Amino acid sequence: MLLVSVVFLTACFFLVRASDQDPSPVLSPTYELTNATEENAHETDGATEASEEPPTAPAVNIQTEPGDNADTAAEPTDNAEENTKKVIYLTFDDGPSARTPEILNILDKYNVKATFFVVHTSEANREYTKSAYERGHVIGLHTYSHKYNVIYSSETAFYDDLRKISDEVFDCIGERIKIMRFAGGSSNTLWKKYASDGDLMNKLVKGVEEKGYAYFDWNAQSNDSAGGLQTVERLFKSAISSGEKGRTPINMLMHDEASKKLTVEALPKIIEFYQSMGYEFCTLSQDSPVFHHSVSK
Numbered sequence: 001m002l003l004v005s006v007v008f009l010t011a012c013f014f015l016v017r018a019s020d021q022d023p024s025p026v027l028s029p030t031y032e033l034t035n036a037t038e039e040n041a042h043e044t045d046g047a048t049e050a051s052e053e054p055p056t057a058p059a060v061n062i063q064t065e066p067g068d069n070a071d072t073a074a075e076p077t078d079n080a081e082e083n084t085k086k087v088i089y090l091t092f093d094d095g096p097s098a099r100t101p102e103i104l105n106i107l108d109k110y111n112v113k114a115t116f117f118v119v120h121t122s123e124a125n126r127e128y129t130k131s132a133y134e135r136g137h138v139i140g141l142h143t144y145s146h147k148y149n150v151i152y153s154s155e156t157a158f159y160d161d162l163r164k165i166s167d168e169v170f171d172c173i174g175e176r177i178k179i180m181r182f183a184g185g186s187s188n189t190l191w192k193k194y195a196s197d198g199d200l201m202n203k204l205v206k207g208v209e210e211k212g213y214a215y216f217d218w219n220a221q222s223n224d225s226a227g228g229l230q231t232v233e234r235l236f237k238s239a240i241s242s243g244e245k246g247r248t249p250i251n252m253l254m255h256d257e258a259s260k261k262l263t264v265e266a267l268p269k270i271i272e273f274y275q276s277m278g279y280e281f282c283t284l285s286q287d288s289p290v291f292h293h294s295v296s297k
Ligand SMILES: [Zn+2]
Pocket: 042, 043, 045, 093, 094, 142, 146, 183, 184
């Protein structure tokens, strides 16, 4: 009986392990995101949106494509080391916040640079944006209001919001930023609730690129905005799952908000893990690999 139980439990273990495996080949440029709840989780930061979240979202495909600089991206390389280089982009959305100084200190400690997709905030918090910029991090545009019912009501409303956060960041750091991340990601489904134009999201993803922006979704996350009981260990496990599979490049979604104490606590472990796995930490630019979700129809 004991032997039968051991065999049964061993079989279960391997079945569970098998189901953990990434269905995509490691080197495939297309990633299947089986846990597609990050879009919704991400949107819980907006005070007015939390109750409007659908309980689940369809799985999305994430593709990493060459950046805007097609010439550079298309160039073949003979450098094998270059081809196998593992790269991670840490990204923090929805800041700056009271947590920003803590995040910056951790990043400094590990000599790691990150990208902050910022929202409108108080003048005091804007000093943190300035500090992040001066310490070598990259500032990206997220949204001014983060109000889905406003920004996804029309193209005009969207670009008005984008211009406002662009102006605010320009006033803060003196640079016109051309990288951005859509509120809720380009795969968000809430736009359909507020837009009278049934093709709005498609128009926006094309439109921002025509205006010279590069937009970035993500293909990994710490799940720090997910509902339910959160622990440092859970955030850590979620954040390292892509690294355990050897994926590259990784664009990791995290949040910089006053409520995200666990993110700060998990961050050193996350960085240590990726450093131990040989990943290089990079910041996003218009020439970075593009992480695009599929637009929700
Ligand atoms: Zn956000």
